[in-house]
Amino acid sequence: MRKDNHYFAWGMTAVCVVCAVMLIYDLVFRDSIVMAYTSRLMGILAPILYGAAIAYLLAPVVNWFERVIFRQGGRKAAKWARPVSMIMTWIVVFLLFYALLSVLLPELYKSVLQLGGNLKGYYQTIEAWILRLLENNPDLAQRAQELFNQYYRQALDWLQTNLAPQLQVAVQAVTGGVVGVLTFFKNLFLGIMVSLYLLGSKERFAATGCKLCYTFFTEDRAAWLIRGVKATDRIFSGFVRGKLLDSLIIGILCFIFSSFFEFPYAPLVSVVVGVTNVIPFFGPFLGAIPSGFLILLDSPIKCLYFAIFILALQQFDGNILGPKILGNSTGISGFWVIVAILVGGGLWGVGGMFLGVPICACIYAGVRAFSAYRLKGKGLPVSAENYATHKPVWPEDAELLRKDGEGEK
Numbered sequence: 001m002r003k004d005n006h007y008f009a010w011g012m013t014a015v016c017v018v019c020a021v022m023l024i025y026d027l028v029f030r031d032s033i034v035m036a037y038t039s040r041l042m043g044i045l046a047p048i049l050y051g052a053a054i055a056y057l058l059a060p061v062v063n064w065f066e067r068v069i070f071r072q073g074g075r076k077a078a079k080w081a082r083p084v085s086m087i088m089t090w091i092v093v094f095l096l097f098y099a100l101l102s103v104l105l106p107e108l109y110k111s112v113l114q115l116g117g118n119l120k121g122y123y124q125t126i127e128a129w130i131l132r133l134l135e136n137n138p139d140l141a142q143r144a145q146e147l148f149n150q151y152y153r154q155a156l157d158w159l160q161t162n163l164a165p166q167l168q169v170a171v172q173a174v175t176g177g178v179v180g181v182l183t184f185f186k187n188l189f190l191g192i193m194v195s196l197y198l199l200g201s202k203e204r205f206a207a208t209g210c211k212l213c214y215t216f217f218t219e220d221r222a223a224w225l226i227r228g229v230k231a232t233d234r235i236f237s238g239f240v241r242g243k244l245l246d247s248l249i250i251g252i253l254c255f256i257f258s259s260f261f262e263f264p265y266a267p268l269v270s271v272v273v274g275v276t277n278v279i280p281f282f283g284p285f286l287g288a289i290p291s292g293f294l295i296l297l298d299s300p301i302k303c304l305y306f307a308i309f310i311l312a313l314q315q316f317d318g319n320i321l322g323p324k325i326l327g328n329s330t331g332i333s334g335f336w337v338i339v340a341i342l343v344g345g346g347l348w349g350v351g352g353m354f355l356g357v358p359i360c361a362c363i364y365a366g367v368r369a370f371s372a373y374r375l376k377g378k379g380l381p382v383s384a385e386n387y388a389t390h391k392p393v394w395p396e397d398a399e400l401l402r403k404d405g406e407g408e409k
Contacts, residue, residue: 046187051194055202057241061089062199086199104255107267125297228369232362235331239358242326247277250317257309264298265291273310277317279353280337284314332361 344356
C-alpha cells in the first residue's frame with residue numbers, strides 16, 4: 001500500500017510539473033489561450049464572484065445585527081435572527097446609497113457640466129500664465145506660441161480626417177457599451193441573489209470548506225491551511241472593509257467642508273478625494289493634486305485654503321480615524337506598503353495599488369509563519385535580533401557574556 005501511495009505521489013508530481021511547463025509556455029511563447037479561456041470563464045462566473053464579494057463585505061454588518069438585536073432572545077428569536085438581520089442590512093445599504101445618490105449625484109452632474117463649460121476659459125488662462133512667464137524671453141515665448149498653434153492644427157486635422165470615418169465604429173462602441181452596462185447590472189442583480197444564499201448559509205459553507213481540507217490533506221497540513229485562510233481573512237477583512245469605510249468618511253467630510261467654504265466643484269472634488277483615498281500612502285496626493293489645480297484655475301486663494309484643509313484632513317485620517325478603523329490589520333512596515341503599491345500598480349493598475357497591500361501582508365505573514373516553524377524545528381531562535389551579527393546569539397550565551405563582562409570589570 002505504501003508503494004502504491006509512493007507511485008501515486010510521484011505521478012501527481014509529474015502531472016503538476018508538466019501542466020506548469022505547458023502553462024508557462026502558453027503564457028510566454030503563444031497567444032495565451034489559457035488566459036482567453038480564463039477571461040471567458042470569469043465572465044460566466046461574474047454573478048457568483050459579485051455575490052461572493054458582496055456577501056464578504058456585508059457579513060460583519062449581519063453579524064452585528066445578530067449580536068446586538070438577538071443576543072438576549074431564545075430559540076424562537078435565534079430562528080429568525082439571520083433572515084431579519086439580512087433584511088435590515090440590505091435596508092441600511094439601500095438607504096445609504098439612496099442618500100448618497102440623491103444628495104451627491106445631482107450636484108456632481110452640475111459640477112461636470114460647469115467644468116465642461118469652463119474648459120475653454122481654463123485653456124486660455126493657462127496659455128496666458130505661460131506667456132506671462134515667458135514674456136522676458138521672446139524667443140522662448142515665440143516657440144511656445146508655435147507649439148500651441150501646431151497642436152491646435154493637429155487637433156483640427158484629426159477632427160476632419162479621423163473623426164468622420166470612425167463615426168460608424170463609434171456607434172458600434174456606444175452600442176457595445178450599452179450592452180456592457182446592461183450585462184453588468186444583470187450580473188449585479190444575480191450577484192445580490194447569490195449573496196443572500198451565501199449570507200444565509202455562511203457557517204455551512206465554512207464547515208464544508210474545512211471538511212474538504214481534512215479530506216484531501218493530512219491533519220497537520222489541513223490545520224495549517226485553515227489557519228492560513230483565517231489569517232488571510234483577518235488581513236483582508238480588516239484592510240478592505242476598513243479602508244472603504246475610512247474613504248467614505250473622508251469623502252463626506254471633504255464634501256461638507258468644501259460646500260461650507262463654497263469651493264468650486266465641491267462634489268467632484270469630494271468624490272476624487274474619497275475615491276483616491278482607498279489607495280494607501282499615495283492616494284491622498286493622487287486626489288489632492290488635480291483637485292487643487294482645478295480650484296487654482298478658479299480661485300488661487302481658495303486653492304490655498306483647500307491645500308491647508310487637505311493637509312489637516314490627512315493628518316486626522318492618518319493619526320486618528322485610520323488607526324481607529326484599520327488598527328494594525330496589515331502588520332507590515334511602511335517600506336513594504338510602498339513596495340506593494342508600486343508592484344501592484346504596475347501589474348494591475350489602480351486596483352492593484354489597493355489590493356497590493358493586503359496581498360503583500362498575507363505573503364509576509366505566511367513567510368514569517370513558515371520561517372518560525374522551520375527555525376523552531378532546527379532549534380534556532382525565531383527573533384531577527386538574534387541574527388544581527390550573522391550568527392544566532394542564544395539567550396544563555398548572552399547571559400554568559402554579560403556575566404563575563406561584569407567579572408572583568
